[in-house]
Every structure is written in C-alpha cells, then in structure tokens.
Amino acid sequence: MVTMRPARRSVVAIGLGLTAVGEALLVLSFTTLDWYSDAGSGNALTFGTLRDLTDTIRGPGVTRAYFGWLAWVLFALAGVVAVLANLPATSGRRVGVAGAAIGVAGAVLTYLALWRFYSTLRDAGAGDVGAFTHAAAGVYVALGGFLVTALGAAAGARR
Numbered sequence: 759m760v761t762m763r764p765a766r767r768s769v770v771a772i773g774l775g776l777t778a779v780g781e782a783l784l785v786l787s788f789t790t791l792d793w794y795s796d797a798g799s800g801n802a803l804t805f806g807t808l809r810d811l812t813d814t815i816r817g818p819g820v821t822r823a824y825f826g827w828l829a830w831v832l833f834a835l836a837g838v839v840a841v842l843a844n845l846p847a848t849s850g851r852r853v854g855v856a857g858a859a860i861g862v863a864g865a866v867l868t869y870l871a872l873w874r875f876y877s878t879l880r881d882a883g884a885g886d887v888g889a890f891t892h893a894a895a896g897v898y899v900a901l902g903g904f905l906v907t908a909l910g911a912a913a914g915a916r917r
Contacts, residue, residue, distance in 0.1 A: 768846055769846060771844075773911070774844045777841055780840075780902075780903045780908075780909070781833065781836075781837045783900075783903030784904065787900040788805045788830070790804075794808075794893060805829070808875070811875075812875060813826075815878065817878055821874045821878075823871075825871065829864075832904070833864070836857060836904065836911070837907060839853060840907050840910045840911035840914070842857070843913075843914030844910070844911075845914075850914045850915055851915045853915070854911045854912055854915025854916070855912075857907075857910070857911025857912075857915075858908040858909075858911045858912040858915065859908075861911060865908075876891070
C-alpha cells in the first residue's frame with residue numbers, strides 16, 4: 759500500500775534574501791541618505807530633517823504620522839510579515855499576500871506623505887517644490903526598499 763505524504767514546506771531563500779535587501783535599503787534611507795537636495799544652496803534634507811520640518815510647519819496629519827512613527831512601523835511590519843511568509847511553519851500564501859500588501863502600502867504612503875508635505879509648502883507660496891522635485895537617493899531608496907520587501911513576501915506566497 760502506498761501512502762501519500764503531504765509536500766514538505768521549506769524556507770524560501772530568495773524571499774528571505776529579497777526581504778533582507780529591502781529592509782536594509784529602508785534602514786539606509788531612513789538613517790543615512792539625503793531625501794532632497796538643493797544644488798544651488800547646498801542644503802540637504804534627510805528623513806530626520808523632514809520629521810522636524812513637518813512638526814515645525816504643522817504639516818498634514820499623514821505626513822506627521824509618516825515621519826513621526828508610521829514609516830518605522832511599516833518597515834517593521836513589512837519585514838516581519840515577509841520573513842514569516844518565507845518560513846515553513848506559516849501558511850505562505852496568505853501571509854505572503856499580506857506582506858506584499860504592506861510593502862506596497864509602505865511605498866504608497868511614502869509618496870502620499872511627500873506629496874501632502876510639498877502640497878502644503880506650495881499652498882504657502884513656495885516655488886519649485888514637489889514630491890520628486892529635487893529628490894535625492896533617500897526618496898527612491900525608500901520607495902524601492904518597500905517594494906523589494908513586498909517582492910520578498912510575494913516569493914513566500916508562491917509556495
């Protein structure tokens with residue numbers, strides 16, 4: 759008599775690798791890289807500087823939340839869920855879809871926070887401003903970090 763064993767789930771190495779890269783990019787973006795630069799004045803804005811500015815100008819709620827705490831919560835949540843999606847002890851499909859959704863939401867909220875911040879400045883009379891106007895590496899690395907983490911979670915959903 760032949761018995762069928764359920765397929766053994768294994769760790770999805772590519773998913774864990776993508777998650778690690780995405781999370782490393784986010785840490786780099788949030789702690790080290792310039793988000794905006796003005797070549798004319800030599801001034802640069804980092805993630806921390808943007809946090810301070812949103813407090814100073816009493817920026818829109820989503821912007822204050824993003825730079826105050828939400829970006830770090832999304833970073834942690836996306837990373838944990840993406841790792842879980844790639845481990846054999848979890849239901850990879852559901853957890854992977856959730857992790858991918860959190861990663862994409864992180865990228866969307868990054869853009870939304872920046873768009874609202876610069877909309878406020880534009881409404882106050884600032885000139886040449888926008889979410890991607892004068893954007894430096896930090897903006898793109900943050901967006902990419904969230905999306906790479908989402909891909910890491912999605913890799914776990916494919917098993």
